[in-house]
Amino acid sequence: MKDMDIAEVSRRAGVPASTLCYYEGKGLIASIGRRGLRRLFDSAVLERLALIALGRAGGFALDEISSMLTPDGLPKMDRGRLDAKANELDRTIQRLTAIREALRHAARCPAVRPMECPTFRRAVRLAGAGRFEVAPIGPFKAEAVSATRGKRKTGDVDLA
Amino acid sequence: MKDMDIAEVSRRAGVPASTLCYYEGKGLIASIGRRGLRRLFDSAVLERLALIALGRAGGFALDEISSMLTPDGLPKMDRGRLDAKANELDRTIQRLTAIREALRHAARCPAVRPMECPTFRRAVRLAGAGRFEVAPIGPFKAEAVSATRGKRKTGDVDLA
DNA sequence: CTACGAGTTCAAGCCGACTTGAGGTCAAGT
DNA sequence: ACTTGACCTCAAGTCGGCTTGAACTCGTAG
Numbered sequence: 001m002k003d004m005d006i007a008e009v010s011r012r013a014g015v016p017a018s019t020l021c022y023y024e025g026k027g028l029i030a031s032i033g034r035r036g037l038r039r040l041f042d043s044a045v046l047e048r049l050a051l052i053a054l055g056r057a058g059g060f061a062l063d064e065i066s067s068m069l070t071p072d073g074l075p076k077m078d079r080g081r082l083d084a085k086a087n088e089l090d091r092t093i094q095r096l097t098a099i100r101e102a103l104r105h106a107a108r109c110p111a112v113r114p115m116e117c118p119t120f121r122r123a124v125r126l127a128g129a130g131r132f133e134v135a136p137i138g139p140f141k142a143e144a145v146s147a148t149r150g151k152r153k154t155g156d157v158d159l160a
Numbered sequence: 161m162k163d164m165d166i167a168e169v170s171r172r173a174g175v176p177a178s179t180l181c182y183y184e185g186k187g188l189i190a191s192i193g194r195r196g197l198r199r200l201f202d203s204a205v206l207e208r209l210a211l212i213a214l215g216r217a218g219g220f221a222l223d224e225i226s227s228m229l230t231p232d233g234l235p236k237m238d239r240g241r242l243d244a245k246a247n248e249l250d251r252t253i254q255r256l257t258a259i260r261e262a263l264r265h266a267a268r269c270p271a272v273r274p275m276e277c278p279t280f281r282r283a284v285r286l287a288g289a290g291r292f293e294v295a296p297i298g299p300f301k302a303e304a305v306s307a308t309r310g311k312r313k314t315g316d317v318d319l320a
Numbered sequence: 321c322t323a324c325g326a327g328t329t330c331a332a333g334c335c336g337a338c339t340t341g342a343g344g345t346c347a348a349g350t
Numbered sequence: 351a352c353t354t355g356a357c358c359t360c361a362a363g364t365c366g367g368c369t370t371g372a373a374c375t376c377g378t379a380g
Contacts, residue, residue, distance in 0.1 A: 047275045050275070051275075051284075053284075053287075054259060054262065054283075054284050054287050057255055057259060057287045058256065058259040058260075058263075058287070059256075073273070074272070074273060074274075075266055075274055079267040079268065082264070082266055082267035083263075083264065083267050085263050086260050086263040086264045086267070089256055089259060089260040089263065090260055092256060093253055093256050093260065095217060096218065096219075096249055096252060096253050096256070099214060099217060099218040099249060100218075100246050100249040100250055100253065102214065103218070103242050103243075103245050103246040103249065104243065104246045106242055107239040107242035107243050107246070108239065112234070113207075113233070113234065114211065114235055115207050115211075124210055124211075124213075124214050127213075127214050127217045
């Protein structure tokens with residue numbers, strides 16, 4: 001396979017050349033050599049870029065992605081790690097699904113105040129958005145859905 | 161209703177006081193007055209914060225959220241806008257689902273190189289990886305969202 | 321041979337959503 | 351009256367993922 005210059009990789013992968021440099025700097029991709037100063041890539045990089053894009057689309061950080069790939073582009077994670085990631089994603093999906101339903105519902109629910117509507121409140125709860133002790137009309141137990149991985153130091157919601 | 165000081169709101173909503181100030185500055189929430197310098201809130205703010213958290217959890221920007229709420233906390237978006245949002249979210253969910261499947265599959269597929277496996281390739285394709293318009297992932301999780309607000313003019317992707 | 325322009329490096333900038341720090345105010349407890 | 355410490359404001363810092371700019375190199379077409 002003929003090797004490609006950065007412009008061609010950029011074109012074929014749909015990734016700006018500047019990003020390719022950046023990725024190379026981070027060790028996410030590697031050029032196969034140089035012609036003068038210029039990088040040369042072989043087509044394997046396209047595959048690798050696809051994997052990187054897949055990871056990004058899944059919300060993974062670049063560092064995380066690079067820890068998931070060997071220098072030769074093979075995944076290097078054990079099954080447990082992959083499954084853990086999948087589960088994490090699964091929780092995200094469930095949250096987003098709840099929010100989507102909340103939006104759809106809000107589009108046609110006639111309740112004056114959204115929180116008066118049980119369906120809406122349920123969505124809020126599923127979204128893990130508000131463990132708030134708001135107007136307890138009906139059973140509204142906030143379970144610690146948290147798992148907030150940012151450092152929420154104020155994280156101890158009272159909700160007695 | 162007895163009004164609350166910022167510490168109480170913070171505690172009950174699980175949101176740092178600094179964030180409450182920040183939100184007030186942005187016009188997302190409002191205090192009902194001051195005692196001396198100190199802000200006073202009434203309990204309606206908790207509900208409003210729940211809506212804000214819901215929006216954030218859905219990956220919406222603060223500006224976007226504020227454009228969706230009236231000053232009195234009622235949603236002000238028309239049905240079309242809500243549905244559009246829901247659809248957006250729906251596409252995100254589908255992408256994430258594809259990625260989740262890719263991960264699960266990768267955990268047990270014996271193919272040496274991931275891209276040799278048709279199932280995996282399909283997932284990559286469904287994930288829309290390559291031209292990423294990376295969307296809402298987690299709240300409180302490394303903001304994967306942002307960034308792509310620019311122009312991805314480096315358009316067509318051509319996977320290996 | 322020479323100019324052109326694609327490529328290179330490195331530092332700095334940008335965006336969003338906050339957080340942190342310095343320095344100041346003031347309500348309330350003793 | 352005095353101390354305490356919760357609260358205030360505003361500027362600046364942080365983090366991730368890039369992008370942009372300036373200054374420079376060098377392969378290649380004419």
